[in-house]
Amino acid sequence: MTDTTQYRFDDLRSACAEDWRAYIRHDFVAQLADATLPRASFEHYLKQDYLFLIHFARAFALAAYKSRTLADLRQAHEGLKAIVDLELGLHVDYCQEWGIREAELEALPEARATMAYTRYVLDTGHRGDLLDLHVALAPCVIGYGEIANWINQRPSTVRGADNPYDAWIAMYASTEFQDAMRAEQEWLDARLAEVTPARFQELVMVFRDATRLEIDFWAMGLERRA
Numbered sequence: 001m002t003d004t005t006q007y008r009f010d011d012l013r014s015a016c017a018e019d020w021r022a023y024i025r026h027d028f029v030a031q032l033a034d035a036t037l038p039r040a041s042f043e044h045y046l047k048q049d050y051l052f053l054i055h056f057a058r059a060f061a062l063a064a065y066k067s068r069t070l071a072d073l074r075q076a077h078e079g080l081k082a083i084v085d086l087e088l089g090l091h092v093d094y095c096q097e098w099g100i101r102e103a104e105l106e107a108l109p110e111a112r113a114t115m116a117y118t119r120y121v122l123d124t125g126h127r128g129d130l131l132d133l134h135v136a137l138a139p140c141v142i143g144y145g146e147i148a149n150w151i152n153q154r155p156s157t158v159r160g161a162d163n164p165y166d167a168w169i170a171m172y173a174s175t176e177f178q179d180a181m182r183a184e185q186e187w188l189d190a191r192l193a194e195v196t197p198a199r200f201q202e203l204v205m206v207f208r209d210a211t212r213l214e215i216d217f218w219a220m221g222l223e224r225r226a
């Protein structure tokens with residue numbers, strides 16, 4: 001029996017094209033790019049994203065635990081370090097610029113959309129293997145890079161000091177983030193090349209669920225849902 005199907009990350013994205021598009025081009029993103037997003041919506045999003053990032057770091061710790069090879073262990077370790085030492089630090093500083101103090105972040109009640117998304121990723125990782133976990137994380141890592149690129153190629157995007165969200169866009173358009181996005185895509189391409197069609201369909205479900213939970217995260221921010 002020969003099965004020559006070789007899947008790639010692009011196949012996951014195409015299998016969920018409608019949900020993926022709704023996530024990348026969400027109203028929250030378009031309004032952020034046009035500088036019309038209400039500040040209160042952005043602040044609500046920023047606060048919940050602090051909680052998101054803490055669980056995101058835990059997901060990389062779970063990836064370390066799930067690793068079978070030194071290469072995978074190192075990769076999970078690098079991811080965990082990047083979030084704890086870099087991204088969370090930047091996030092706390094950035095929140096400060098928006099008048100949100102660290103003490104307030106620590107005392108935040110978690111919105112249901114934050115809970116749903118982060119716990120879904122962790123549960124998927126516990127239930128499955130390292131590939132399930134990475135597929136559940138792909139909408140975060142790859143999606144935000146793609147969102148920054150989409151924002152930057154829109155003619156109506158407001159740039160520089162006229163857009164209060166300019167630093168946010170710059171962060172996800174940065175070489176560091178774009179490199180992390182490419183590395184994640186390469187890792188997924190290599191692993192997906194080896195899966196069977198039945199396994200690929202399972203992974204499509206995980207990718208679609210995670211993408212839809214990212215959509216809910218934007219809606220939570222936009223509508224300031226608790």
Ligand SMILES: Cc1ncc(CO)c(N)n1
Nearest residue numbers: 049052139140141144217
């Ligand atoms: C909800 C969410 N998804 C993805 C990212 C990118 O790390 C983020 N900061 N927050």
